[in-house]
Amino acid sequence: MIENKKCSNIKSFKLSALATSVAVVVGAFSAPVSAAATFESDNGWKAGFNGHIPIFAVLSDFDDPRDEDSFNITTGFNPATLQTNIHAPTQNGLEVSGHFQMNADIAPGDADANFRSRVSEIAVAGNFGTVNIGKGFGIFGTPGIGDNGSALGVGLITGPDEAAATAGRIGNGYFYANFTPRVMYSSNNLGGLQFKVGLFSPSKVDDDNDDVEYSIPRIEGNVVYSADMFSLWSSAFTQDVDSKAGTFDDYTMSGIDFGGSIAVGDLNVRGNYSMTSGTGNSVFAARLDPNEEDADQWYVEATYDINRFTVGASYGEGSDDIGVRDGADTLVRDEKETDLTMVFARYRATDALTLMAEVQDYSTNDVQSSDYSAFIIGSQFTF
Template sequence: MIKYNNRWNIYPFKQPALAVAVTMIAGTFAAQANADMTFESESGWKAGFNGHIPIFAVMGSYDEPTEEDSFTVTTGFNPATLQTNIYAPTQNGLEVSGHFQMNADIAPGDADVNFRSRVSEIVVAGDFGQVNIGKGFGIFGVPAIGDNGSALGVGLIGGPDQIAATAGRIGNGYFYANFTPRVMYTSNDLSGFQFKVGVFSPSKVDGASDAEYSTPRIEGNVVYSSYMYSLWASAFIQLVDSKTGTFNDFTMSGIDFGGSVSWDNLNVRANYSITSGTGNSVFAARLDPNEEDASQWYIESTYTINQTTLGVSYGEGEDDINSSANDTDLTMIFARYAATDALTLLAEYTILGTNGGQGEYNAFSVGSQFTF
């Protein structure tokens, strides 16, 4: 039995590989892992926390359905985040830890409804690899979501009345992995290759009261990384059945592939994905027994000069349901400046185009992020 000791030491330390991996899996793409403020007992238990606070001023000019100029102060694609990490002493070759993350959007007025937990999980690691048990980030669409533009910035805005976290490149470059209860296995590094596979609680289709979900969603990916480049591919499948036959049973599925390459201070990354039966944004976006196809892709280039990163990206989303009026494209031009290890200043200009004209806008955002 492990005896607790009331004597604790407090010190900052660089996160171990496990903590960094968990942070990235949890969707904390907003900055490179900095430091975990950690307490350690004499018995070997550790407790620490880390997170980030991103704040943006967004000035947008919106077209249909209502022409409107708007100013708001909000979070970007990532909400403000506090993650708590508990590490047990290593026993029998097992590193066991618990991770709990709270997230808050920043909005005018009362934003209590947007204070929530995205991550609550147990992580078990050893010579066999790593197992994540509980609620956390998905597998399909990762690491495409880690682009420098939207992951660190604003990206897609819901409109002039945006009050919650923005949408990055969801539906205009990649399909969103989302946070879902699951059991997920991650392999060790296999000469540059690493794979993940997991069983997930199925996502339920809005408004489909007759639907039943008797099997889990299955997701998996494989990533190859080297000094200069990285390649990845992922896939998922989920069945949606009708209890009484009011709609045809159908399958949600998807596949994506992409990569990034770095040469000195230049980085280029791209991703392409195809989904069926769920739209081009998130799981179970609609009742889709006809299994209409959708696709998303983007390409991004960044260049770093000392503490400044300059970038541009372009991506599109297409959806076969109804008409091409659902097709969109998103252009992003952005700059980041690392004022200190903890403070990043950000600027971004985005343009959303739509085939139907409705919802088009252009916006300029300036902001800062404190990472701890």
């Protein structure tokens, strides 16, 4: 029987490398985690849960061709999240644990379609490092995704009727790692140096195209070096896309990124640059792309802490050689370009409640999309 032996100190519950990486991605690094409920049995089994509930009010003004003002109440870049962790007793030097994450947007009238699991994994840790088996967050693009502005905030709004999770800096600063079934190895800390490598289920470019086949897994990896005042990272991936009947040329999706952060007192500056081929600048398998068009993106961000306040600003751009076409599918520009400016503030009202404000300005040369500006206020309960 599992009894509640401690429900106040998160340090009493040892998270695996998977749980730690997920916490970083969902923005726990940028707001205090007040507590995690933990339970422990007499024979050494441990269980616990933690998570967050973010809610934002978004007032936006979209230019042509949409030409629309909009007000929405929505989650931010991260939906409401409940993380459950179960640890078995350590045996033969192995720490075995299971991790489950459920996520919910607040789309009006469509709650069932927006309640889903993004993490369901087994983690096996020892003096060799950690192996994760199951569905979890990717490697390419992390930790560049961990910017303070969009990780805890809203970021890119895809349209006036946004109701699900927003897009953060996807396509305007970083490539999205996404949640995918995988087998991943994470090294222990080697004097500040850590690395990851994993085999992932391939992302499909066209579910309705029977000619596309994926005979080998996608390979992703990263390396991170962290010191007291700075951190440096780089990651890469590759995935083959093949044609069974030869209706298109076989090609390879690939990417690489570089980034870093530095902290001097209460000032933190970070940046990231990524290049991809054959997949666009947003997500894996964004399109069937046998010409392997190039895309890139970057962002820089600065934040400053003043007691319980954090203020910050960031700017990022994205470009894609796929080009821009009009409604008649005529090529208008050789390159699609976007940029997103964000200014934001956080106030830690309590250890569990963070109040937030965000101002955005977005522009694009895509004739089928709209420039917009937005003012956002919100709050997040972290538990």
